Amino acid sequence: xxxxxxxxxxxxxxxxxxxxxxxxxxxxxxxxxxxxxxxxxxxxxxxxxxxxxxxxxxxxxxxxxxxxxxxxxxxxxxxxxxxxxxxxxxxxxxxxxxxxxxxxxxxxxxxxxxxxxxxxxxxxxxxxxxxxxxxxxxxxxxxxxxxxxxxxxxxxxxxxxxxxxxxxxxxxxxxxxxxxxxxxxxxxxxxxxxxxxxxxxxxxxxxxxxxxxxxxxxxxxxxxxxxxxxxxxxxxxxxxxxxxxxxxxxxxxxxxxxxxxxxxxxxxxxxxxxxxxxxxxxxxxxxxxxxxxxxxxxxxxxxxxxxxxxxxxxx
Amino acid sequence: xxxxxxxxxxxxxxxxxxxxxxxxxxxxxxxxxxxxxxxxxxxxxxxxxxxxxxxxxxxxxxxxxxxxxxxxxxxxxxxxxxxxxxxxxxxxxxxxxxxxxxxxxxxxxxxxxxxxxxxxxxxxxxxxxxxxxxxxxxxxxxxxxxxxxxxxxxxxxxxxxxxxxxxxxxxxxxxxxxxxxxxxxxxxxxxxxxxxxxxxxxxxxxxxxxxxxxxxxxxxxxxxxxxxxxxxxxxxxxxxxxxxxxxxxxxxxxxxxxxxxxxxxxxxxxxxxxxxxxxxxxxxxxxxxxxxxxxxx
Numbered sequence: 001x002x003x004x005x006x007x008x009x010x011x012x013x014x015x016x017x018x019x020x021x022x023x024x025x026x027x028x029x030x031x032x033x034x035x036x037x038x039x040x041x042x043x044x045x046x047x048x049x050x051x052x053x054x055x056x057x058x059x060x061x062x063x064x065x066x067x068x069x070x071x072x073x074x075x076x077x078x079x080x081x082x083x084x085x086x087x088x089x090x091x092x093x094x095x096x097x098x099x100x101x102x103x104x105x106x107x108x109x110x111x112x113x114x115x116x117x118x119x120x121x122x123x124x125x126x127x128x129x130x131x132x133x134x135x136x137x138x139x140x141x142x143x144x145x146x147x148x149x150x151x152x153x154x155x156x157x158x159x160x161x162x163x164x165x166x167x168x169x170x171x172x173x174x175x176x177x178x179x180x181x182x183x184x185x186x187x188x189x190x191x192x193x194x195x196x197x198x199x200x201x202x203x204x205x206x207x208x209x210x211x212x213x214x215x216x217x218x219x220x221x222x223x224x225x226x227x228x229x230x231x232x233x234x235x236x237x238x239x240x241x242x243x244x245x246x247x248x249x250x251x252x253x254x255x256x257x258x259x260x261x262x263x264x265x266x267x268x269x270x271x272x273x274x275x276x277x278x279x280x281x282x283x284x285x286x287x288x289x290x291x292x293x294x295x296x297x298x299x300x301x302x303x304x305x306x307x308x309x310x311x312x313x314x315x
Numbered sequence: 316x317x318x319x320x321x322x323x324x325x326x327x328x329x330x331x332x333x334x335x336x337x338x339x340x341x342x343x344x345x346x347x348x349x350x351x352x353x354x355x356x357x358x359x360x361x362x363x364x365x366x367x368x369x370x371x372x373x374x375x376x377x378x379x380x381x382x383x384x385x386x387x388x389x390x391x392x393x394x395x396x397x398x399x400x401x402x403x404x405x406x407x408x409x410x411x412x413x414x415x416x417x418x419x420x421x422x423x424x425x426x427x428x429x430x431x432x433x434x435x436x437x438x439x440x441x442x443x444x445x446x447x448x449x450x451x452x453x454x455x456x457x458x459x460x461x462x463x464x465x466x467x468x469x470x471x472x473x474x475x476x477x478x479x480x481x482x483x484x485x486x487x488x489x490x491x492x493x494x495x496x497x498x499x500x501x502x503x504x505x506x507x508x509x510x511x512x513x514x515x516x517x518x519x520x521x522x523x524x525x526x527x528x529x530x531x532x533x534x535x536x537x538x539x540x541x542x543x544x545x546x547x548x549x550x551x552x553x554x555x556x557x558x559x560x561x562x563x564x565x566x567x568x569x570x571x572x573x574x575x576x577x578x579x580x581x582x583x584x585x586x587x588x589x590x591x592x593x594x595x596x597x598x599x600x601x602x603x604x605x606x607x608x609x610x611x612x
Contacts, residue, residue, distance in 0.1 A: 163527075165547030165555050170565060173575050175546040178527040179500055186501035187508070202484070202493060203527040203546070210497050224484050224493040224524070229551075233486065234406045248489040249402050258401065260490045310501045311462060313494035314401075314455035 006062050009051065012270070015044045048270040055219070058242035060251045061227060063219040064199045068273040070280070072099055072114030072157045075197060078280035079287065080105055080112060088139060092172060095136030097128045097160070098208075100143045105155065106288045108295075111147035113140045113208050114157035117198070131164035134177035137207050141181050144188055153191040153291045156208040161226065163204030178207040185210035186310055187303060191294035193287060195265070196220040196252075197272075212306050213290045215263040216252040217283070219271050222261075223250040260313070263290075346370055362582045371539045371582055373519060375421070376428045376443035379478050383585060384432035384441055392429040392440070392467060393460040401455075402489055410487040417448045425456035426481070429464035431473070435590040437597070440468040443478040444525075451481035453525050454488035458495025461529060465502045465513075472600065474512040474593050479530045483523020496528035503532045512596040514589060516580065517544045517567070535592060536576040538567035544575075 005013035019040045026033045055063070063069070076083055080103035087094040100113045117130030140156075147154045163174050185192060185208075192211030200209065200222035216222060223230075223245075230244035231237060249255065252264040265286050268275040294302065344353050348370035358365070362382055363372040374382075404410035418424060426448040431440050442464055444451040461477070468475045484492040506513050515533030517526075521544040530536075530544070538544060545565035553560060563569050570576045580588045 163546065165551045167552065167556065167560065167564070170545050170547070170552070171573050173531070173573065175526040175544075176531040176575060178546070179496075179529075179531045182497050182500035182528055183504040183507075183532055186497065186504050203496065203524055206493055206496060207527075210501075222490060224489050225486050230486050243406070247402070247404050247406055248486065250489070255490055258490065260494060307501060307505075310494075310498050313498050314399075314459060314488070314491045 004068060006059070006066065008059055008062075009048075009270075012044060012048050012051065015040060015047060019044065045269060048274075052219075052270060056242065057221075057245040057248075057250050057254075058227065060219050061199075061221050061241075061245050063271050064221040066271065066273055067119070069198055070272050070276045071119065072116045072159055072197065074276055075157055075280055075283060076103070076112060076114060078277070079284040080110070083112065086143060089135040089142060091138060092135045095128075095133050095139055096126055097130050097132040097164070098136035098140055100139055102152070105153075105284075105291060108291065109150075109152050110291065111143050111152050111154045112157070113143060113154065114197075115160040115205075115208065117159060117161075128164060130160045131162060132160065132204060132207075133164045133166070133169045134172040134174045137163075137174075137177040137181050140208050141177075141184060144181075144185065144192075148188050148190045151190060153193065153295060154188070154211070155287060155291070156192070156194045156211070158194060158196045158200045158205045158209055158222075159198035159220075160201055160204045161199055162201040163207070178203045181207040182210055186307065189299050189303065191291060191297075191302060192306075193290045193294065195283065195287070196222050196261075197283075201226055210306075210310070212294050212302060212309075213263070214261045215265050215286060215290075216255065216261050217265050217272060217279070218252055218267040220252065221245075221250040222252075222255055223248055347372065364582050369540065369581070371519065371541065373446055373480065375447065376423065376426075376445035376478075376480075379443040379518075380428060380430050380432075380441055382582075383443075383476075383478075383589075384430060384434060384439070385436070387433070389430050389432040392431055393463040394424070396425075396456050396459045396463065398425050398454070398456050400487075401491060402487070404487040404489070413449065413487070421445055421448045423448050425460070426451045426453070427457040427460045429460050431464070431467065434476075434586065434593065437590065437593055438471070438473045439476055439593065440464050440473050441476045441478075444480045446480040446520075449485065450483075451479075451525075452483060452485035452492070453481060453495050453499075454485035454492045455495065457485075458492075458498045461495075461499050462502045465499075465506060468511060469502075469506060469509060472511060474514070474597055475506060476514045476516065476589060476593075477529060477533075478516045478518050479521045479525055480518045481521055481523075481525040481530075483525055493524065496524045499529040500532060503529060507534070510600055512593060514592065516585070516589075517570075517576070518542050520544065522546070522548055531575065534596065535578075537578050537580050537588075538570060538576050540567055540579050540581055542567045544570060 083103035085101040118124040118127030193213045194209045194211045196216040227241040227245035228238040231240035255261045268278045272279040346365040349368035351367040363374045398414050400411045423445050426445045429442045514535045517538040519542040567579045
């Protein structure tokens with residue numbers, strides 16, 4: 001079993017293995033099998049498309065958490081130029097689960113805030129698995145307030161299994177830190193565009209997720225409680241996570257239908273991790289368009305629209 | 316399940332115990348903290364606070380507002396907002412049926428009651444969470460009622476008080492529930508920018524999405540003695556960090572110690588304390604400058 005492929009992707013993995021084998025054979029012999037390889041590659045693309053067009057909610061959750069899925073850092077490096085990372089909340093410390101800084105989006109200076117899960121054991125620990133503590137949200141708030149002062153749009157990239165549930169988190173007021181961000185973002189005098197790039201889990205995601213335009217990458221997910229958590233409460237076992245994911249409606253398709261998000265950004269065939277460059281390019285294109293459009297709107301009008309939008313949730 | 320529960324024979328034993336505990340039903344009850352037998356009518360008169368150990372028992376939202384507000388001049392708000400099952404959510408039960416069940420058992424439409432009334436003569440918009448209704452969880456109705464009531468307060472320049480008691484956002488409304496955090500936080504920010512006081516009182520328990528939005532955004536945050544409040548529940552934290560939590564963790568006293576709340580207010584003092592706070596907070600903005608607490612108690 002190829003670990004780069006999820007279990008429902010195993011037919012693709014098998015086909016890919018076959019292609020690889022043929023390539024090796026082709027290199028060693030005089031028989032021309034290029035035609036055969038091309039045929040199989042086409043077949044693999046078709047198969048991928050077929051599998052990905054019928055994904056269940058739970059499968060989408062798995063893709064959103066795929067170990068190879070691009071993270072905030074991957075996008076920051078590809079979408080923005082001239083990025084300067086800025087550290088610390090000025091009160092307690094610097095939270096590595098949230099990366100913040102100033103960069104340029106097609107020349108225009110913007111403030112970038114992204115949740116970063118980290119890859120590989122060491123980096124994951126360093127990033128606290130993408131679970132921010134109060135100082136992370138307070139750093140984000142500090143940078144957003146700076147964006148307001150210097151009239152820079154804010155771009156946020158959401159990808160977290162949730163705010164950190166720990167003793168220190170509670171002691172330093174994780175609830176207040178999240179709540180404060182929600183309140184301030186609702187009236188921040190600069191355009192805010194938010195994109196769920198992987199896993200948008202509950203308050204920890206929302207705390208950098210309020211703005212004028214909310215997008216999701218096609219196979220990202222956004223939920224009020226993790227499917228495992230929901231299953232634990234209702235069925236008393238996390239093995240029912242698939243059912244919970246289905247019931248809650250965690251995919252971009254459902255959330256766009258509900259009017260919660262504005263836009264779904266298409267992913268390459270087989271998910272963002274199959275082609276990071278293509279994914280980053282289309283994310284960049286979307287962000288440029290969104291920021292350009294929103295910068296055109298007079299700020300009072302923008303804030304009124306944002307407020308009305310917030311008030312409309314559930315109506 | 317503890318080892319004791321595992322080895323203890325089930326059946327008649329526990330049943331007999333339960334029966335003796337409940338007799339005579341409705342007249343006597345037991346303090347959940349100190350186990351003292353309590354005479355119901357006495358307990359009620361004492362605002363559901365154990366006279367022996369001062370433990371604050373949970374009370375219904377309606378009772379909460381009833382003992383908080385002046386008797387006269389009450390008007391319930393936003394009752395037109397009713398539950399909707401947008402996702403057609405179904406797990407082992409249909410969400411719709413869960414709602415009906417909660418409505419039947421509590422007599423309320425949903426988990427938040429909002430009333431425009433008076434506190435010692437001062438106009439106030441007061442809200443309370445009904446914890447018995449689906450764990451006091453916040454879905455569309457709670458968020459929308461909170462918001463409509465706050466907008467009314469905004470238009471009429473009336474302070475807002477909210478007593479929360481909740482497990483957090485309502486799973487069955489999924490992202491719609493999450494967005495109620497955004498909605499209520501935005502309207503509180505509006506109150507703040509218009510100089511309208513908002514006092515949040517946390518009563519046992521306050522967790523999750525409500526704690527991370529409207530409950531901690533007060534100009535003044537308060538809690539009842541010993542009330543538990545936090546973002547993540549103790550079980551989740553224990554599972555994550557794999558260690559025992561310190562005694563008193565997430566209790567009102569812990570919150571006070573760590574600077575999350577301004578004060579702890581005993582139920583008996585709730586009216587007096589909030590009236591005193593609000594009278595000072597609204598003094599400068601009141602057109603007639605009259606101090607309501609001076610002439611009416």
